[in-house]
Amino acid sequence: MKKVIFHIDVNNAFLSWSAIEMLKNGSKLDIRTIPAVVGGDEKKRRGVVVAKSFPAKKAGIVTGEPLYTARRKVDKLFVVHSDRQKYTEYSNAFYKILCKYTPVIERYSIDECFMDMTGMEMMFGDPVKLAYKIKDEIYDTLGFTVNVGVANTKVCAKMASDFEKPNKVHTLFEDEVKTKMWPLLVDELFMVGKSSSKKLHELGINTIEDLAKADITMLTRYFKSSGKMMHEYANGIDDSPVERPIPKNQGISHSTTLPEDVDNIPGLKKILRRLSDMVGIRLRAEGKYATVIAVQLKNNNFFNYQHQKKLVNPISSNEDIYENACILLRDMWKGDSIRLVGLRVSDFTDKTYEQVSLFEEAGKLEKRDKVQKAMDKINKKYGTNTIKSAALLDSDE
Numbered sequence: 152m153k154k155v156i157f158h159i160d161v162n163n164a165f166l167s168w169s170a171i172e173m174l175k176n177g178s179k180l181d182i183r184t185i186p187a188v189v190g191g192d193e194k195k196r197r198g199v200v201v202a203k204s205f206p207a208k209k210a211g212i213v214t215g216e217p218l219y220t221a222r223r224k225v226d227k228l229f230v231v232h233s234d235r236q237k238y239t240e241y242s243n244a245f246y247k248i249l250c251k252y253t254p255v256i257e258r259y260s261i262d263e264c265f266m267d268m269t270g271m272e273m274m275f276g277d278p279v280k281l282a283y284k285i286k287d288e289i290y291d292t293l294g295f296t297v298n299v300g301v302a303n304t305k306v307c308a309k310m311a312s313d314f315e316k317p318n319k320v321h322t323l324f325e326d327e328v329k330t331k332m333w334p335l336l337v338d339e340l341f342m343v344g345k346s347s348s349k350k351l352h353e354l355g356i357n358t359i360e361d362l363a364k365a366d367i368t369m370l371t372r373y374f375k376s377s378g379k380m381m382h383e384y385a386n387g388i389d390d391s392p393v394e395r396p397i398p399k400n401q402g403i404s405h406s407t408t409l410p411e412d413v414d415n416i417p418g419l420k421k422i423l424r425r426l427s428d429m430v431g432i433r434l435r436a437e438g439k440y441a442t443v444i445a446v447q448l449k450n451n452n453f454f455n456y457q458h459q460k461k462l463v464n465p466i467s468s469n470e471d472i473y474e475n476a477c478i479l480l481r482d483m484w485k486g487d488s489i490r491l492v493g494l495r496v497s498d499f500t501d502k503t504y505e506q507v508s509l510f511e512e513a514g515k516l517e518k519r520d521k522v523q524k525a526m527d528k529i530n531k532k533y534g535t536n537t538i539k540s541a542a543l544l545d546s547d548e
Contacts, residue, residue: 158308158309162295182229186207198218207228211224242261310339406492416480420480426476434496449493
């Protein structure tokens with residue numbers, strides 16, 4: 152049975168939710184119909200465009216640009232400040248509707264979800280008709296529009312939902328990839344950032360079709376593991392499942408929004424060092440070992456992406472967390488400018504075990520754990536960072 156995946160994406164989420172809230176409070180103005188943006192405090196780093204109306208987009212305003220430049224493009228730009236609490240409420244209401252149709256839902260971000268609808272035809276009939284039903288129900292119940300992408304893979308569902316907006320349903324099934332997706336520029340392919348697209352154009356790879364037919368060896372040489380991923384995505388290949396959320400008590404995470412964007416591996420690794428230390432302390436305080444680790448990145452266009460891996464050996468030390476986080480970072484980073492870094496460990500166990508090859512030192516993890524616990528005791532008694540591993544000190548690596 153072929154998979155059926157939906158990607159539901161709220162149209163201009165923050166601005167739409169702000170508009171609905173204003174109308175509820177008696178406003179006669181629907182800011183979705185005029186050049187309007189959601190922005191942060193202009194006196195701080197958050198003074199950028201977080202979301203925009205379609206009229207604002209037509210005026211050339213883009214997400215992530217400073218508010219002062221956005222104002223130059225529109226004489227009377229309407230600016231509303233973001234309200235994270237209200238956005239979370241609307242997101243939860245949106246998610247609650249989706250839960251009526253399948254238990255397998257991945258909350259990819261606050262305003263978009265993947266739904267695994269495989270086999271649900273038995274209950275709801277034709278998937279495309281169901282997509283229209285869900286879209287209309289969200290609008291009738293909550294007052295905002297969404298786009299729905301319907302496909303056989305997550306990447307194609309995501310691409311389909313990005314086709315013409317707003318308030319649309321689009322399909323991108325296996326037999327539609329060549330006609331609907333291949334003519335697009337590589338810049339529009341999911342997970343291809345500005346740096347990668349620039350390099351692809353320099354290599355003469357301009358369309359998604361060019362990328363789909365490109366030599367994998369050549370792509371790997373220039374883009375490492377990302378080259379294979381981009382090639383597969385260009386061909387509509389994506390075996391990743393729709394992942395249900397991890398229960399809150401089954402994960403420990405820390406994230407940080409950076410004062411300045413970081414666009415290099417050494418800088419990102421320094422941030423992961425600090426996060427590894429914070430996560431490790433909490434993990435050991437609970438007496439747990441983690442078997443899954445995930446790294447989250449948000450770029451300067453506010454696009455979130457994350458990568459996770461299942462570990463062969465459960466870990467708890469700062470150094471093990473950091474080393475595995477760095478592996479994920481190298482595999483996932485697309486060369487874009489990053490404004491937020493997050494680190495998460497999950498799938499806990501109370502005991503550790505170690506699988507080693509004939510060429511590895513047995514007991515390495517156990518020795519490392521003993522050293523880490525001794526360091527924890529000293530730091531607890533005399534203050535944080537009284538002692539730390541030399542491997543976790545800032546360097547220029």
